[in-house]
Amino acid sequence: MSLRLTPTTTPDTQFFWDALQEHRLVIQRCTGCGALRHPPRPMCPQCNSLQFEAVESSGHGAVFSFVMPRHPEFPGLDNPEIVAIVELDEGTRLVTNLVDVEPAQVSIGMRVAVRFVEFDGGLVLPQFAPEALA
Numbered sequence: 001m002s003l004r005l006t007p008t009t010t011p012d013t014q015f016f017w018d019a020l021q022e023h024r025l026v027i028q029r030c031t032g033c034g035a036l037r038h039p040p041r042p043m044c045p046q047c048n049s050l051q052f053e054a055v056e057s058s059g060h061g062a063v064f065s066f067v068m069p070r071h072p073e074f075p076g077l078d079n080p081e082i083v084a085i086v087e088l089d090e091g092t093r094l095v096t097n098l099v100d101v102e103p104a105q106v107s108i109g110m111r112v113a114v115r116f117v118e119f120d121g122g123l124v125l126p127q128f129a130p131e132a133l134a
Helices: 014-021
Strands: 026-030 052-056 060-067 082-088 093-098 111-118 124-130
Touching: 014 026, 014 052, 014 124, 060 093
Parallel strands: 093 124
Antiparallel strands: 026 052, 060 082, 060 111, 082 093, 111 124
């Protein structure tokens, strides 16, 4: 385990963070129109409904985009850190980190699977590794 800054939680995002503690990746789905949305928010951008449910993701997807920020080393972050947008098989996207892969091996469209990484203080974050390692 290592140190990581704790994300801010709100009543609208609490369900997401609670599920991660159970090593489950959930997505917010509007009960009015069925649209998936992430990050979680109080109102559906499609139909303006305030009602939603949490549906469990398969945890599989593909790298949509990625960057390797170059900044001074910061405690708790791997260097080099690979920040990615993963398009989940369910169709929504998630900003995350890629793990267990060398930067030169990452490519757009690469299949990945979720890894629940635990940090000091009980924080659990979804990070993604090549699907072949899952």
